Amino acid sequence: MPASRTPAPAPERRGGLAGPLVTLALLAGLTVWSVLALRPPAPAPADAPAASFSAGRAFAHVQEIAAQVHVTGSPAHERVVDGLVATLTDLGLDTRVQNAVGTRQAGPGAAEMARVRNVVAVLPGTDSTGRLFLVAHSDSVETGPGASDDAAGVAAILETVRALGEGEPLRNDVVVVITDAEEACLCGAEAFADSHPLASEGGVVLNLEARGTTGPPITFETSPGNAGLAARYAAAVPHPVASSFAVEVYRTLPNDTDFSVLLGDGDFTGLNTAFIDGNAGYHTPQDTPERLDRRTLQALGDNTLALTRELGDAALTGLARPGDGDATYFPLPTGLARYPGALVWPLAGAAVLGVVVLALVDRRRGSSVPRTLLGTAAALLPLVLAPLAVTGLWRLLVLIRPGYASMTDPWQPGWFRLAAVALVAVVVLAWYALLRRRLGAAALRTGALTLLAVLAGVLAALAPGGSYLAALPALAGALTGLLPRRAQPAGALVAGAVAVVVLAPTVALFLPALGLAGGAAPAAVATVLALALLPVVEGLFPAGRARLRTPAVPGVAVVLTVLLTAVGLAVDRFDPQHPVPSRLVYALEADTGEAWWASTEDDPGEYTARYVGTPRTLPHDYPYLAGEAVAAGPAEVAGLPTSRVEVVDDRSSGGQRTVTVRVTPQREVRLVVLDLTADGGTVTAARVEARDVPAQALGEDRLWVTFHAPPAQGVEATFTVDGDGPLRLRVVDGSDGLDDLPGFEPRPPGVDAAGTHSSDLVVVGATTDLG
Numbered sequence: 001m002p003a004s005r006t007p008a009p010a011p012e013r014r015g016g017l018a019g020p021l022v023t024l025a026l027l028a029g030l031t032v033w034s035v036l037a038l039r040p041p042a043p044a045p046a047d048a049p050a051a052s053f054s055a056g057r058a059f060a061h062v063q064e065i066a067a068q069v070h071v072t073g074s075p076a077h078e079r080v081v082d083g084l085v086a087t088l089t090d091l092g093l094d095t096r097v098q099n100a101v102g103t104r105q106a107g108p109g110a111a112e113m114a115r116v117r118n119v120v121a122v123l124p125g126t127d128s129t130g131r132l133f134l135v136a137h138s139d140s141v142e143t144g145p146g147a148s149d150d151a152a153g154v155a156a157i158l159e160t161v162r163a164l165g166e167g168e169p170l171r172n173d174v175v176v177v178i179t180d181a182e183e184a185c186l187c188g189a190e191a192f193a194d195s196h197p198l199a200s201e202g203g204v205v206l207n208l209e210a211r212g213t214t215g216p217p218i219t220f221e222t223s224p225g226n227a228g229l230a231a232r233y234a235a236a237v238p239h240p241v242a243s244s245f246a247v248e249v250y251r252t253l254p255n256d257t258d259f260s261v262l263l264g265d266g267d268f269t270g271l272n273t274a275f276i277d278g279n280a281g282y283h284t285p286q287d288t289p290e291r292l293d294r295r296t297l298q299a300l301g302d303n304t305l306a307l308t309r310e311l312g313d314a315a316l317t318g319l320a321r322p323g324d325g326d327a328t329y330f331p332l333p334t335g336l337a338r339y340p341g342a343l344v345w346p347l348a349g350a351a352v353l354g355v356v357v358l359a360l361v362d363r364r365r366g367s368s369v370p371r372t373l374l375g376t377a378a379a380l381l382p383l384v385l386a387p388l389a390v391t392g393l394w395r396l397l398v399l400i401r402p403g404y405a406s407m408t409d410p411w412q413p414g415w416f417r418l419a420a421v422a423l424v425a426v427v428v429l430a431w432y433a434l435l436r437r438r439l440g441a442a443a444l445r446t447g448a449l450t451l452l453a454v455l456a457g458v459l460a461a462l463a464p465g466g467s468y469l470a471a472l473p474a475l476a477g478a479l480t481g482l483l484p485r486r487a488q489p490a491g492a493l494v495a496g497a498v499a500v501v502v503l504a505p506t507v508a509l510f511l512p513a514l515g516l517a518g519g520a521a522p523a524a525v526a527t528v529l530a531l532a533l534l535p536v537v538e539g540l541f542p543a544g545r546a547r548l549r550t551p552a553v554p555g556v557a558v559v560l561t562v563l564l565t566a567v568g569l570a571v572d573r574f575d576p577q578h579p580v581p582s583r584l585v586y587a588l589e590a591d592t593g594e595a596w597w598a599s600t601e602d603d604p605g606e607y608t609a610r611y612v613g614t615p616r617t618l619p620h621d622y623p624y625l626a627g628e629a630v631a632a633g634p635a636e637v638a639g640l641p642t643s644r645v646e647v648v649d650d651r652s653s654g655g656q657r658t659v660t661v662r663v664t665p666q667r668e669v670r671l672v673v674l675d676l677t678a679d680g681g682t683v684t685a686a687r688v689e690a691r692d693v694p695a696q697a698l699g700e701d702r703l704w705v706t707f708h709a710p711p712a713q714g715v716e717a718t719f720t721v722d723g724d725g726p727l728r729l730r731v732v733d734g735s736d737g738l739d740d741l742p743g744f745e746p747r748p749p750g751v752d753a754a755g756t757h758s759s760d761l762v763v764v765g766a767t768t769d770l771g
Helices: 018-036 055-065 075-090 147-164 187-195 227-236 244-252 258-265 294-312 341-365 369-400 402-406 414-439 441-462 468-481 485-514 520-532 534-540 552-571
Strands: 094-107 110-123 131-137 173-179 203-210 218-222 268-275 327-332 335-340 580-582 585-589 594-599 630-634 644-653 656-664 671-678 682-688 702-708 715-722 727-736 751-753 761-769
Touching: 018 485, 018 534, 055 075, 055 147, 055 294, 075 094, 075 110, 075 147, 094 187, 110 147, 110 187, 131 147, 131 187, 131 258, 131 294, 147 173, 147 203, 147 294, 173 187, 187 258, 203 258, 203 294, 218 227, 218 244, 218 485, 227 268, 227 294, 227 327, 227 335, 244 327, 244 468, 244 485, 258 268, 268 294, 327 341, 327 485, 335 341, 341 369, 341 441, 341 468, 369 402, 369 414, 369 441, 369 520, 369 552, 402 580, 414 441, 414 485, 414 520, 414 534, 414 552, 441 468, 441 520, 441 534, 468 485, 468 520, 468 534, 485 520, 485 534, 520 534, 656 727, 671 682, 671 715, 682 702, 702 715
Parallel strands: 110 702, 131 173, 131 203, 203 268, 580 751, 585 761
Antiparallel strands: 094 110, 110 173, 218 268, 327 335, 585 594, 594 630, 644 656, 656 715, 671 702, 671 727, 682 715, 727 761
16 A cells, blocks of 8 residues: 655644734834944034044045045046145144055966055054054045045044044054055055055054945954954944954955955954945946945944044054954844854854754654755755845846946845845745645744754854854744744744844845845845744744735735836936946057957947947957957057157076066056066066066066056066067056047946946057067
């Protein structure tokens, strides 16, 4: 006879909808509170108390610094530097300008260098135990005035220093470092760490950055062994928005800031803070003072001033070196939750133990262990499908609005973000509705918690600072499941509250951090939250006449997703204040008399498509276009002069050749590329503008050096090559602005330059045979 199947346990048939709906309403309110608690405060006016931070006062600095584009080496940037020196000197600080050349390896056979002017000022302490460094950068990108990135950071430091002067002197030295060439190559920070006397002993760094125009300032990166600094941060700042999970994520990314350079130097510890919402205006002509959110500026300044006072009077000796371990921390509506890293594994273990005990209790209640294991495997489905669905939503939006194709986030993404969260709910609710009668509510609930507990263990091993995201909801859910049936509705509320306060802020912060284009990751976190809320959701499903029909529950979420998406499309439209981004480069090769328009847009928009066609690899390499296929099209040849190359010295000895050249641009340029090829040889040493090229960039038969902010008298470079083969030096110089080029038509209203280095760039290349 065929084996009989054990039917799924019958669902509970008591109670009506009132209880579950009240619980959901309470959790919805808690979600709103948790997310709104992240919002920055109202800006303080210019007449705020003198010892406090005022966004009104700081904003005047933003307006002055970001009055125009001020890229490294430009006359506008020279004026910014001079203004910073005057301001800091008037505040009573000993202020100097470090004129130097910074350098960074850019890969095998490649390096970036820049002539920099760092502004360094000292506020001496009364009995210093170390140095506290306040760091931001003064340069803007070539496509925008940089009100947010990083005039806001500079202004926050200036206002902080002014406020410090109104109180008691601090114990420790405070060093203000306003770096240069951060946007170009992080070369100002490298030059400071490499050669400035104040950097020799290291210290604690507070770096201020931006990757947007609004939102809460997030402390997203720390030095290793951050427990001591995290404790100081939690104790001091009035608007704490920080997550150890963000620290873990950022450590895996290739992104860099000045903070990365200082940490890499090995003598510094510290905290890196940035605001990241409003990404559509980042690095663009729209990054103006008017677009900068003054509430964000207030939060950034309040936190910087409070933390400077905290660390300024602390014993910095221990904090200036990595501690024994990292702390785990995350935002709560009332502050910052924090516990030692030593508790990561115990909490993950407790979560695993809790779900094992719950599975055994479920067995006694009628749900078998194999059924729970099936529930665990089944929970993987929404964890995969929900992120795919959100990715699909973004692709649908790009189909409807092709201008989104080259954006990370729309100009006004709020409604779309809500739609993405609702879409996650659609997937989870539909999955639950389909499998609930087959496996049973208990098996799905415990299976989901088991998956979370396993995830907590994986994170504890690979990214300890993020383990709390799964461990705490899993442990709370398991303990709730062990309660008597009568107590489980109240327990579900408590467990749901734990999941909400732990996970909802992470979703809210991850959505702007990665944008809708990268919405899969925040969707995965939202899915974890939805799985943790299954005991609450269960009350909505049929167990009697007073329940909603099964299709109605996910159906409501479907309708909500559609409505939110429709509202988002109605609200977010391209116009002159919210333009479609476009990337366009003009490349001229003087040797062959060829010219091209090129674009790094994956799917060129209507305006860009006038100039470029199908993707191709250009016959020559140019900065920001090298080594990749780009959309390109023929262009008229402009009468642009090439850089002059002079051989200053050329000598050979013992199979080694040393050549010194001077490259002098014949037009106003922002950068010069020195592309040396040694046929049959190896470049073993190079020195550009009296600074050695990093050894890691050498050892190839080709060396590519990009030099930013070249001096008017030209760039002098010396190359040492092993081998006696011929040498060729290809020089590419780059400038900004397409207006005077033949065949160029200005962008129409509603289209503007994208926030990339490959926007509105003009490059001219020519080769010199050095023999």
